[in-house]
Each structure stands twice: as C-alpha cells, then as structure tokens.
Amino acid sequence: MTIPPPRLTPRKEWLVLLTLAGIQFTHILDFMIMMPLGPQLIRVLHIDTHQFGLLLSSYTFTAAISGLLAATYIERFDRRKLTLTLYVLFMLATLCCGLAQTFPQLLFARALAGAFGGILGAMVQTMVADIIPFERRGKAMGTVMAAFSLSTVAGVPLGLVLANHLPALGWRAPFFFIVALAMVIFVIGYRLLPSLTGHMQQTRKGNIFQQIFLVARHPEHLKGFLFIAMMMLGGFTVIPYIALYMTTNVGLPESFITLIYLCGGAATFFTSQAIGRQADKRGKLRVFRWVALASMVPILITTHLVPIAWWLVLINSTIFFVLVPGRMVPAMAMVSAIAPQQVRGTFMSLVSSVQMAFAGLASLIAGLIITRAPGGEILHFNVVGYLAVGCTLLALLVAPMLRVAGAPPTGPTP
Template structure:
C-alpha cells in the first residue's frame, strides 16, 4: 500500500460521508432500539425496571469511559484501520447481545457495545473533520447528524416490529438485524474509507498522559468541552421526559408517542442537512446562534404544555425535534474545528466522553427536579425548561469564544 496525497472528488466525498453516516446510524440504532424492548425484556428475562435501567445506562457509562481511554491511542494509528477495527468489535458485541442467555450476559454485552460504539461516534466526527474542509463541514455534519434522525424514526417502530413479528427470535431479532446491516456497511467502509495518516507526522515524544493533559488544558479545547456540556444540558434535561410528560400531563396516548417520534425524526432527517448548508453559507456561529435562539420557544412550550388538541402537540413536537437537535449540526462543526489535526482524535475522544457524561448528568439532574403527584402527573417540568433555557443562552455566549484551529490533514488513499 502506497500512500499519496489525494483531495477527494465530490462523488468520492459523497460516498465517504454516506458510509460514515451508515456506521453512525447502526451504532445509534443499537442504543435506540433498546427502549421499546423494555416490556419484553422484563417479562422474558424476569428482571425489574431498575435492572432494565441498568441495561440502558450501561451503554452510556461505558461509552463515556471508553472515550477517555481512547484518548491514549486514537492519534497513534491510521484513522481508517482504527475505525474499521472498532466497528468489527462493535458488531461482535451486538451479536453477543442477540445471543445473551440471561440478564448478566446481556448487561456485559451492552456495556461492550457502548464502549466500542462511543469511540465510533468520536472517530466518525474526527474523520469528517480530517477530510472535509471547514467551509463545507456544516453540510457534512448535517449528513452525519441525519443518521441520528433516521435512528429516531427507525429505532422505536423497527424494534417493536421485529421483536413482535419474528416470534422464534423475539427481542433478539433487532440485534441480529443490526449485525447484518452493520456487516454491509463494514464491507462498504473497507472499500471506500480512505487511509488517513497525516496526523501521525507529529512528534510523539513524552508521556502519553502528559500529552492528553496538554490537549485538555489548552484554553480553546476547554471552551469546546464547556460548549459541548451546555449543548447537552440544553437538550437532554428535557428530551428524556417528553414522552412521559405528554402521556401523563397532556393526555396523549402511548401509540401517539410513536407518531410524534416518526414525524419529528422524519422532519429532522431533511432539516439537519438544510441547517448544515446554511452553516456553510452563512457561517457556523451565526447559524448556531439563530437556531439556538429559535429553539427556546419550543423548549418552553414543551415544558409548559397543557392538554391541547393532538395536532397542536404534533406541530410543537416536530418543531422541537427540528430545532433542539438541529443546534448540534453547526455546534459540532465548530467543536471539530477547535483542535489541530495532529491531536484531533484525542480531542474528539475526550469530547465524546464529555458529551456522554453531560447527557447522563442532564437526565439525572432533571430526574431529581421533576416529581409525580398523587394523580400521576409530572410536576416541576417547567423548572427543567428554565434550566435548558439558561444553558442554551450560556452556550450561545461560549460559542462566540471558540477559535478555529489550523486545518488540512492530507487525505491519503491506497494507490
């Protein structure tokens, strides 16, 4: 294999982004698909709600821990080899989920899937930043972020459909489906992902932990981590409890929640790329500021909603899903540009851990604020809305202090 400097053509870049979006889609779907399987898992594995919560949280916690661990090695390997190796390990862990005979085995398998999936998320964003110039990175991140929207659309209904219609497999069916889908994307990735080794040209002198410390303590990187935390706190304080609030306080049925996620996810699938194009045309910071300010209204409406007609709920929830996750498109484009290519893998691995920990703390913090009254309704959700409102405003202020690091890691391909 001979490496030569190569600027990808528009067609190559499009295939490259779609391949990464596919990888992103499968590992996010692997997380999303657990949520609708709760009733089956509780019944079949004879577990309680607390144990099911452990199955969900194990993915997030190990993803955060693996991101910190990955910071010790991600910038020491060819990006292509590393992302394909991690993807293989993720596929094996997901296969183990489908083969799990009991709760303990499934818990370990879910933790491993989270460990490899968490690093994959960081690596996908790192590779995009390495290949796509900053002036086009908003649209590229929009393409990658559309995988989150597609996971939202497909995760809940697909998990229920497969688990209920393939009786011989039951709750295992979704995991086997993800494995088959992932194998397809693995083959495409092996064929089309370029070798990326430009970041290896830096000097590796010194202790690896001192190098990580140097990456963390750099002021612009710290601003980026703070910005990432505020992004998560501004959304994940509210998002995990939307369905519960809609059913308990607004009077929506559980079946209508599926419609809400379908409409919101479908709309986001298209608007995330539109927001990305706007970020490239009008500037990442300017676009982020506009989308973030616009998201404040559906944030407050969602957390103060009273019983209203179903169509009013659907309009607000769709706007909510467009704007609140939509802030991530220009936001992530700015975050990926905060580090130089030589340390971007380390930087993004730590950023991934910060993202996972912040989202977990956001959900935990909101859970401590809200309560349920004797009638089963949610109380103090409005306070969660005010918290998200304040974090969003703070994020706009911090974003203005982010600086773009020197870019242009050469893309090399096999001759």
C-alpha cells in the same frame, strides 16, 4: 511534516460521507432501540424498572469512559484501520446482546456495545473533519448527523416490527438486524474509506498521559468542552422525559409517541442537511445562534404543555426535534475545527466523553428535579425546561469564544 488528507472527487467524497453516516446510523440505532424494547425486556427477563435503567445507563457511561481511554491510542493508528476495527468489535458486542440469556449477560453486552459505539461516534466526526474542508463541513456534519433522524424514523419502528412479528426471536431480532446491516456497511467501508495517517507524523513530547493532559488542558479546548457540556445539559434534561410527560400530563396514548418520533425524525432528516448548508453559506456561529435561540421556544412549550389537541402537540414536537438536535449540526462543525489535525482524534475522543457524561448527568439532574404526584402526573417539568434554556443561553455565550485551530487570538470564530 504533516501529510495532507487525500483529495477525493466529489462523488467519492459523497460516498465516503454516506458510509460514515451508515456507521453512525447503526451505532445510534443500537442505543435507541433499547428504549422501546423496555416492556418486552422487563417481562421476558423478569427485571424491574431500575434494572432496565441500568441497561440504558450502562451504554452511556461506558461510552464516556471508553472515550477517555481512546485518547491514549487514537492518534497512533490510521483512522481507517482503527474505525473498521472498532466497528467489528461493536458488531460482536451487539451480537452478544442478541445472544444474551440473562440480565447480567445483557448488561455486560450493553456495556461493551457502549464502549465501542462511543468511540465510533468520535472517529466518524474526526474523519469528517480530516477529509472535508472547514468551509464545507457544515453540510458534511449535517449529512452524518442525519443518521440520528433516520434511526428514529426508520430504524426504531422497524426494530419494533421485527421484535413483535418474529416471535421465535422476540426482543433479540433488532440486535441481529443491526449486526446484519453493520456487516454490509463494513464491507462498503473497507472498500471506500480512505487511509488517514497525517496525524501520525507529528513528533510528540512526553508520555501518552502527558500528551493527553496537554490536549485536555489547552484553553481553547476547555472552551470546547464547556460548550458541549452546556449543549448536552440544554437538551438531555428534557428529551428522556418527553414520552412520560406526554402520556401522564398531556393525556396522550402510548401509541401516539411512535407518531411523534416518526414525524420528528422524518422532518429532521431533511432539515439537518439544510441547516448544515446554511451554516456553510452564512457562517457556523451565525446559524448556531439562530437555531439555538429558536429552539428555546419548543423547549418551554414542551415542558409547560397541558391537555390540548393532538395535532398541536405534534406540531410542537416536530419543531422540537428539528431545532434541538438541529442546533448540534453547526455546533459540532465549530467544535471539530478547534483542534489541529495532529491531535484532533484525541480531542474528539475527549469531546465524545464529555457528551456522554453530561448526557447521563443531564438525565440524572432532571430526575432529581422531577417528582410524581399521587395521581401519577409529573411535577416540576417546567423547572427542567427553565434549566435547559439557561444552559442553552450559556452555550450561546461560550460559542463566540471558540476559535479555529491556527487562527490568532483575535482571529475568526468558526
């Protein structure tokens, strides 16, 4: 017998969504804050760019691995208890980042933060899917995913201000800020998040690894993994190299990159929720097609830019941030509906692993394509743009094949 999720009042539902968005905000901010801290870390810890790259990639790859490991236990616990426990472990790992004295210590702490942060992302999306009915899930996903925008428009600049204006703490200040904020959100979550145990009532056959294998190999689930993989390759081949391309090829000062993130994040904070509402109103697949097709335009423009007026660059970059992350709102709403409640946590953990692994792979592939000219300019970024567009087109081909859990083979797509 499956226990249905608790029925929440509209006000309580909204408060729960905001709490989950807060959890999402802190672990995304923990990942993003490392990129602008690069110059300080390289100078203070006496490391090179390769070692700094290890600090960034350690988070991504341990998040991917932890997602696979989480699939062995995620269905055995109350979603609320597991989420709050992981959040405490994430806070401790982030605190260790701020307390690290050497490069190896910071690398280890970053790996731990990635391990717990990656699972938190999957748990947040799983809880949204468990609590919010599918017909309203687009708006809910838009609310939670607005955390990415908020971390860009407010969190990253605030982190840099703390790092630059608290000399006694320096680069450690943003990590202590994240821990303090997370403690407040934890208290709120402890009081508001509902207990979710319906998935625990399902009788399971075989050992845990056989159960995971059954979830992983399910034909409908495999389509979801392929879809997410193409989405990651369609975005993260381009995103990590935008700042470098803007400064070396377009000729913009490094300070302008902050303005790009501020404008893009501010716009996305509002448009992600608007995209979610349209997905609920007009259909997830239909809205995904519109946004994904439109996103190919700023991708191609970004990867072909030449020195032009700064305001034209800003317009294009803002549209890029609205559409490329924006297409993930209906995409995740569709993916969250593929697996039934009983195995949704396992499935979303595997989805999280695929996301992280292919985000890292996308950056690696783009790095192999891109070269530097003797003058420092980036070459072949246009090829990366073509690759991103090609992967987006493949995602558009796979999207209609995704099915809502329980629908017949010829039944409705999400």
